[in-house]
Amino acid sequence: MKFNRFGPMILAVVLVCAIIFMPTSIERRMVSSKDMANAAQSLDPHVFQGILAQQKMLENKQYLPMYGSSELLRLDRYHPANYFKVKPDGFTPFLIGRGGMYSLVHFLNLATTANELKGHKIVFILSPEWFTKTGLDPLHFKPNFSKEQAYHFALSNTISPALKEKVAKRLVQFKFIRDEGTLGRVLEDVAYPNRRSPMLKIADQFRAYGTYKILTLHDLIEMHRIKPGYKHAQYQKPDFRLASDNWRQLKQSAREMAIQKTRSNCFHIDQPLYDKFIRHHLNKFKNYRASESYGQSPEYADLQLVLDLLKEKHVDALFISVPFNGKWYDYAGVPKQRREIAYKKIADEIRSNGFKLADFTRFDSKPYFLQDTMHIGPMGWAYIDQSIKKFYDHN
């Protein structure tokens, strides 16, 4: 008779388990289309460190995902997020990326949404400065490494086993990932399947699954908290006067804006930035990158992993190859021949894998494509808008 009193405790356990182990498909259904609209251009890290928002976004053909890094933040009125508001073309750019999100980081983004990606169109912006001798380093990787995505990668079978093993081998090269406890161990098990006894592997899989489900629950909660709008100073409002401009006029007005912002110095760098960080330290920057070269870089192999995944899932991808700021790199000690190596290797890699490439590296020694040493400026975006539209409209 006293046993009844255990009821509430049993109920508590059942409820907690039900909430934690609720299938991800139900969690995804609980993310509303309004949450999605908020997330699309918020550049909130929870979006690109989570999985629910990205999976949900890909279910909806309205969104065109754009993978990139810090340039996505340069939200001037020519930025695709703004431009396609002014001149709608049937899609909303969904921005995924922040500083330090190299190919391998995006691989995890893409792998966790591999099922939903099938036959989808995506845009992927490549930065040539990733392709150094070191490539991705822990300093950039660690803050952009998502445990939730890594657990999903380790536990699911959305990509071919061979590719999965290859990527796991690359991931566990990083010490901070190996040191992640359970996550590190399950990734090592994927990379080196015969390393440990099946018993130990299964025990860790259980633990990993529990943690993974708690992380997706956290993901779900964060998605409800995402607010629309941008927190960053670089934001300009969409300018509806641009709607009537043809491409030539658009590029021209963007060029004028770029000239306006960058005419104070011979490197065509945004004036406030130049005044703050460069003007007074100019000597320090002379030849400061002289030892940099782009012939050999782990980043080419990391990019190949992304390409392999996209091929596997028949994704229709447009890659955008962005130039260095030629004048600045000349000054920094990286001659044009060395830069050309990066441009060529990137273009060859994309084309030989059969993907579309919008190559803007011809702007290396022509000003105004970039607004500083590496980030896309108004005129750059105008060109990119045109190539995105062409890519999207083409069947």
Place this chain on the structure above:
Amino acid sequence: MISFIPYASFRFFCLIAVLLLPVIILGLMGKRNLLYNDCVAILMTFLIFAAQPAQLISFLIFIIWEAVLIRGYLALRARKNTGLYFYIAIVLSVLPLFLVKLSADVTSLSVLGFLGISYVSFKSIQMIIDIRDGLLKEVPLSQFFRFITFFPTISSGPIDRYRRFKSDMDQIPSALTYRTLLYHGLNKIFLGFLYKYIIGYLIHKYWMGSPLLDSNTFSSILLYMYGYSMYLFFDFAGYSHFAIGVSSLMGIQTPENFNKPFLSRNIKDFWNRWHMSLSFWFRDFIYMRFVYTAVKNKWLKNRYLISDIGITVNFLVMGFWHGFMLHYIIYGIYHAIAFILFDKFERWNKTHHLWAKDNPWVHGLSIVITFHVVCFSFLIFSGRLNFLW
């Protein structure tokens, strides 16, 4: 190595659920296997300190030190009961705790420390006092170690008493009694989850963590004061629920630590309801001992004065015990003053009847006043006011 700080991780709860399963099954059959329990005790001691091997070594040295002291004093006491032996034994048993507490100022001493040193010290000191009083005639080493290393309460109490613990150990609960204990224990553990990991966590994250409380303005400090007091209670009461609950599952009825402290109607009442196992320990072994000794040796004629000094010593020691830091000592002095003033007021009120005791409104007002006096002391305790001195 993975850490198993008591009640701090999901991992810890999973571990004890597995380890205690045989204990629970045997308990429901009205049985207890001492050998298994001892193995669990040893395993848990290692796992709790596993992440910090230095602490494990300190802990092992500490319990051997205390065992030698207690057995040594017991032997000496049997031969001759002098105050000198007693005081030497007390000083030696307090010494490790004193040095570790001093490490707040002299950091090199912190190597001696380990998680829960205070609580195991309190347990051993109290045994020495019991031996002095002739209440303990024998202390089998096995019982001593079971008492000292009792893992559910090892890190932060509640502080049990040896004789009470031993009677629970000697008495194996019947199947029926154990079923009640099991219910009681599990219920406590679930309450602990509610207190520590839901209410306490939310207060810490959203109330105390609010950026509104960062500035040193009156209103933000006031809000911090309420938030911190609530957090302190829910976090520690939650922890105590875990400790008492797990003890229950092992057939040990560890004493309660909290009894609705924020409903206290005066400061004296508060200390009978807040961190009870500690405040009773201080009352019995510091305040009472002091008053008893002072009266017996006729140090002073005025018994009120003796009591006031006793209270001051009591709370000063408590302040120093929290750490040799200014704000802890101010916290101790503050409580001593509040306690003494209340004592005087209560005596005065006996003849003047200003404060009617049975009136529900007066009762309510008393609770509100006491609550604020107490919350302010926690504000001092929190170190939030340290910018003042």
